[in-house]
Amino acid sequence: MIEGDQLSPVLPTTLHDWELILTRALLHADSGDSDAIRSFEVTPETLAMHCGLDMEYAEAAEAAFKKALRADPDLIRCLQYGRLKAPTNEQPNCLAMLAFSLLVDSLLDGVYEEKGQYRAKLAEWLSIDRSFTNLHGIAMMWKQLAAWLESRIAAGAPFRRLILPVIPASWTHIGYTRFLSFPTKRDIRLLSKQIDRGTSTSIDPVSLVWQLDPVMRASSTSHGLKVAFEDFKIALRSGAASVDHRFWRLVLRASTLAGLAPPKAGSLVMDFDEDGIRHYRVGQLLEGNNAFNWLGSAVASPGVADSLNLGPSIRRGILFFRSSGLASWAAAGEPSPGVGPFHLAISSRHIGSVRGVCTEFAPSGSWFITACPIPGLIVENVLTQLGITNAKQTVRVIGLVDGVRVGNCWLGQPRYLPHLEGASGEVVIESVDGGSSERLAWINGELRADDAVDGQFSISDAAAHWTRRASFVALADVHTTLSASAYSLPAQAEWMETTSRRCECSHVLAGKWDDTPYANQDMIEALYASSRSGISEGDLISIIDRAVGSFGWQTLRLLQEASFFDARPLARWRGRIFTLGQPRLVKIRMGGSTALLVSGAVPARLEADFRTAVTLQGGIAFRRLSKESSALPLIGAFGVVPEILSRALGWPVVDAPFQPDGTVVSRLIETKVSGEGYQVSSHWDWSVGRFRSGVGIDESCIDTSVTLVRLVHPGLRDHDIYRVQGHKSIRSFHSRHAAILDAYLQAERPLFRFDQDHLVRLASEGALPLEISAALRVRTLFNAACTGRSWRYEVAKQDAVWLAGLLPGLIDGIRDESVMDVATSCRRGRGYRRPIWSDGGLVE
Structure with a gap:
């Protein structure tokens, strides 16, 4: 029907339809939150909202509900004797009647000045001339509803439990309705007026309780509001108050009516980078430049200082950080349960009061934070020293x-x-x-x-x-697409490619699927599930840390070299976002025939899909594990038609990567950013082969004529620069690993050693450029591996010789031994082949 220029709303016409709608709106447990029901708000406005309509349709919704009630032949009998229709698994067949009883109470606005006022209002609203002296059925239906919900919850259905209030023994008819009806319009007006007197009370629950306590004892306050307030006050002082508490939800609603913006939860994370230096992250990764060097700056930023969860604690001058991974710590406004460890931050006004506590605080702007993680007992000692007794009196986000x-x-x-x-x-x-x-x-x-x-x-x-x-x-679901905006950013590159030659497999592999579980399968599932739209470096490391601890950064590099992740530098500010590698079938030559190597992010479900598809097409799938459990398995197949397998899996077929050529001198990608005004954050310690925080240089190292430092923008608004200063040149890189290679080249020191069938790293940091590692993966059919601080690639002699041509002077054990072995073993004569010069080295 058309009324003017607008379509009339579609509203339920029968009580059965209303029962379905109200059950879904009032009783169902949504995703996550399934708090027990302690009150209902049923008004003409909420009836319209439950039907998916705006408040302007409140009158129409009320009229439709009244019409459906009047048309139901069982209305009067239900009010007298309880539910008549048997419940089903989806509806209790009494909720519409109970909603009707709540609606009548809301129309009285919680005021019962005369005996029989509720019955008179009920008759007036229904336009029925009778006294309604018997309303025992309403109380019976409340008990029937509570029992039905318990049975559905026990069966695993997504419903919320109903907590029936304790009512006076004489309130046998409408007692439950009166206690469960909350809030009234008078409640909202009263609370809005009180909040308007102090603009900060809506976000400071302790102050709000002190302000409202005398008001709630006044006789004009409704019974429902008094009960809700007392319950909230007890929960707050016992440390159990939740943002989902019915009284707090009313506070937020009233503060909006008073013209105050409702407070939101804030996010503050302390990240440790590769060199152990702290940075602070506020909000989401791509919202802007949200990184800070100092905690004092971070807590003063919008969205944190006035946040619901952190604001009150910041005003007290104390914050609690719990670990979400060794390199990532999330701020909380109250002490976390458990034994720790924790980091504790205090404002500068408290630093004089914590002397004598068994922990050290380091300055971070106008705040101080513990230098090392501390157990929960020391947290309690600090709170006692500061005289803070209400640290847990906050409204929790549970x-x-x-x-x-x-x-x-x-x-x-x-x-x-x-x-x-x-x-x-x-x-x-x-x-x-x-x-x-x-x-x-x-x-x-x-x-x-x-x-x-x-x-x-x-x-x-x-x-x-x-x-x-x-x-x-137990396992991650497969992402149907990988097409978020982060995937449009250019991927990190470390080696300039000029060759047009594709890399070829240098080994023949027997077809075998190794079913051996690998140590960090759970980590792979977690990373895959978390990274559909890309993931920040800090969040990624916090996931990896839970599996490998202090070796998180090395594991991240392994994942890049195994093609699981692509690192993409952010375009306008510091940091990188990591995106999942698109699963793809890489065509390679193996034993004179075409084979396929799988690249990209492949969790357990995709791995199983690949093996099944290959088997169904008559091919042989292989899964190869390194001797090092930290390496990802490498999977592939032969004996299948690539295009047919591609259609079955939905994975593209691509050619093998280009085989890098040239040398490290001319192919490493430098940056043209001058770094003027940047600050030295850490330096390379030659004695241990790793970066150390600070600007000092190790005087005991053998060769200090070549220095490598990490430069950081003071405002964290641009990418870090790694600068190598040697005898003849100064070179700058955005890539940490490219800079390490160049530093060792200029210092004329090897970074790797070839040992039989492995290329082993001699320092505590450093890796092959990503492009070389990708080619080596095709040549050897192995992923890089690390155990502790040991990093290695499984390579054969000819692979090591090839690498020595790309990285002259950086691989020990090649120039003097391997090349000579190849040359002398390829003698002329019957049964011997001539040596061939290929890819920068001698091969048999």
Whole structure:
């Protein structure tokens, strides 16, 4: 029907339709939040909202609801004797009647000045001339609804539990309705007026409680508001108040009506870079230049100082950092449960009060932060020394964080289980899918599991103030596309390519699928699930750290060289974003025939798809593992038609990479950025073969005539520069590994040693350029590996000779031994072949 220029709204016409809509809106547990129901707000406006309409349709929604109620023949009997229709799995068949009882209460605005006022209003609203003396059915239906919800939750259905209030013994008809109806319009007006008197009260819960306490004792305050306030006050002072508490939600709503912007949760992360230097990250990666050198600058930034979760703690002058990976620490406004370790930050006004505490604080702008992680006991000692007794009196954001999302689920690998933020005390975990709840446990403030968790769980506090429903899966889902904006950024390059020759496999591999599990399969699943749209360096390292600890940066380089990740420098500010390698089939020549090598990010599900597709097409799939468990497996196939396999998997077929030529002197990619005004952040220590923070130079090293330093923009608004100063030249690079190669070249010192069938790194840092590593991967059919600080490539003699031509003087054991071995072993005569010069070296 058309009214004027607008279509009339489509509203439910029967009570059955209203039952379905209200069940979905009021009883269903959404993704994550499944708090128990302690009150309902049913008004003409909320009826319209539940139907997907704007507030302007409130009158129409109320009229449609009234029409459906009047048309139902069981209305009066239900009000007298309770539910008549049997419930189904999807609806209780009493909620529409109960919503009707709540709506009548809202129209009275919580005011019951005369006996029988509720019954009179009910008759007036229905336009029915009767007294409604018997309303026992309403109380019965509340009990029936609570029992139905319990049974559906026990069956694993996504519903919320109903907590029926304790009512006076004489309130046997509408007592539950009166207690469960909240808030009234008067409640909202009263709270808006109080908040308007102090603009900061809506974001400072402690001050708000002090201000409202005498107001709530006044006789004019509705019963529902008094109960909600008292419950919130107790929860706040016991450290259990949640942003989902019904009273706090009303506070946020009232503050909006008072003209105040509702506070939002802020994000502050402390990252440690490769050299152990701290930086602070605010908000999301691509929102702008959100990195800070000093904590004092970070806490003063918009979105942090006025945030819901961190603002009150910042005003007290204290912040708590818990680990989300050894290189990444997330700020919290209250002490985290568990034993730690933690980092603790305090403002400069408190530094004089913490003398004598067994920890050291380092300055960071106008704030100080612990130099090393500390246990929870020292955190408590510092709080006692500062006289802070209300550190936990904040409105908590209770939920699962720091885990790995897989669609609407969490990755259930034990090392990647999420952290339950805001939880304290006893936590109850129940399985809601028929499985054993012992699979997931709450131990020392953390979720723990012995094996991968796969299933759905309800997680709540013992008093049921809050409940969260979470689903876990063991493996990452496959991403259908990899096409976010981050993929349009140019990938990092380290070696200039000028050759037109494709790399060829230098070995013949017997077809075999090695089923041996590798150590960090869970890490691969976590990284793949987290990186569909790209992932920041700090977030990536925090995931890797949970698997390999202090070797996170080396593992990141392994992932790049194995083609799992592409590093893409951000265009307008410091940092890199890492994108998943598109799975692709690389055509190679192996034993005179065409074979396929898989490149890109391939988690367990894609790996299984590849093997199945190859087998179905009559081919042979191979999976090759290095002797080092840290290396990713290398997979491929032969005996299949590339184009047919490509169509089956949806992966493109590409040619092998170009084989690098030239030498390190002319092919390493330098930067033209002058670095004027940049500051030295760290320097290369030749005695240990790694970078050290600070500007000092190791005087005990053998050769100090070649220096390598890392230069950082003081405002963190541009990429780092690695500068090598030698005898004859000064060269600058954006690539850390290219700079290390150049420094060793200018110092005339080898960086690698060829040892039988391995190329081993002699220093604690450094790797082959990405382009050379990609070619070597095709030649040898192995990925690079590292164990501790040892880094190596599995190579044959001819591969080592080829590398020596690209990196002259950087590989020990080649010039004097390998080349001579090849030359002398290729003698003339019957049964011997002539030596051939190929790719910069002698081969047999």
